[in-house]
Amino acid sequence: MAQTVVFANRKGGSGKTTLAFNVASLLADSGNRCLLVDMDSQAHATVHAGLEPFKITFGVYEALVNFLESQQAVPDSIISLNTNFSILPANEKLSALELELKDIKNREIVLKDFLVELESEFDYIIIDTPPSLGLVTINALVASQYLVIPVKTDFLSLVGLSQMMNDYYRVNALLNPELKFLGIAPMIFDARTRISKEVLNQLESTFGPNRLFTPIRSDVKVMEASGHALPVHKYCPKCRATQDLKIFVEELARRINNNG
Numbered sequence: 001m002a003q004t005v006v007f008a009n010r011k012g013g014s015g016k017t018t019l020a021f022n023v024a025s026l027l028a029d030s031g032n033r034c035l036l037v038d039m040d041s042q043a044h045a046t047v048h049a050g051l052e053p054f055k056i057t058f059g060v061y062e063a064l065v066n067f068l069e070s071q072q073a074v075p076d077s078i079i080s081l082n083t084n085f086s087i088l089p090a091n092e093k094l095s096a097l098e099l100e101l102k103d104i105k106n107r108e109i110v111l112k113d114f115l116v117e118l119e120s121e122f123d124y125i126i127i128d129t130p131p132s133l134g135l136v137t138i139n140a141l142v143a144s145q146y147l148v149i150p151v152k153t154d155f156l157s158l159v160g161l162s163q164m165m166n167d168y169y170r171v172n173a174l175l176n177p178e179l180k181f182l183g184i185a186p187m188i189f190d191a192r193t194r195i196s197k198e199v200l201n202q203l204e205s206t207f208g209p210n211r212l213f214t215p216i217r218s219d220v221k222v223m224e225a226s227g228h229a230l231p232v233h234k235y236c237p238k239c240r241a242t243q244d245l246k247i248f249v250e251e252l253a254r255r256i257n258n259n260g
């Protein structure tokens with residue numbers, strides 16, 4: 001049965017897509033069957049995977065709409081990227097999903113029901129979400145067992161964080177009691193700046209070391225890698241972001257094995 005992990009934060013540009021794509025790719029390269037689900041109509045995870053969203057004619061939007069009509073999860077929407085690594089890609093039509101879901105019964109559990117049929121085919125399902133808490137993100141939170149909140153280590157990111165935690169508590173209480181908050185992933189960390197260090201200290205005193213992942217350091221190779229449609233560890237095996245991402249993945253797997 002797959003372990004389903006969602007990367008979410010209402011704040012834009014916090015590193016959700018970067019982390020989701022690289023983590024899925026690293027897990028796949030260490031022998032785990034991984035499915036990356038792109039739930040953002042910006043389709044950045046899809047682009048990161050080297051696909052062109054406007055060419056995706058049967059992506060996650062079409063798959064979910066089809067599922068609503070037929071109750072069958074169509075595996076055709078899944079694209080294999082390499083051994084062990086597949087993606088359920090997005091195109092910009094996904095922005096219409098909020099409206100499609102609005103009037104249906106059990107609108108929060110559509111993605112969860114859809115993924116049930118795929119659970120036995122993967123070890124990990126990694127979900128990337130948009131920077132908002134609409135029905136699409138709620139579906140992703142309801143479909144998952146584990147939540148990671150990527151936070152850019154700057155001041156404004158701290159401001160929005162309590163809102164994101166409230167979203168988690170609400171979903172956990174009302175819709176998905178199984179959802180475990182695994183921790184904060186400090187992103188784009190620059191140890192040379194005082195603000196990065198201050199934000200990290202603040203996160204540690206608020207959440208404690210057990211709910212804080214290793215920081216992913218700021219590294220221009222991360223941006224270059226996405227431009228080449230590669231995970232950072234393949235684009236630059238020795239650079240500091242690769243080192244941090246590998247530690248992150250080990251911590252993630254350990255926390256999941258310990259069930260949180």
Ligand SMILES: Nc1ncnc2c1ncn2[C@@H]1O[C@H](COP(=O)(O)OP(=O)(O)OP(=O)(O)O)[C@@H](O)[C@H]1O
Nearest residue numbers: 012013014015016017018131188217218219222223
């Ligand atoms: N460790 C890093 N070092 C340098 N740049 C980074 C790092 N991590 C992410 N970035 C860059 O920061 C930007 C925002 O990252 P990303 O797109 O992953 O955030 P996001 O939370 O998914 O954004 P959105 O909310 O728009 O979906 C991107 O340009 C990405 O390449």
Ligand SMILES: [Mg+2]
Nearest residue numbers: 016017040044
């Ligand atoms: Mg994103």
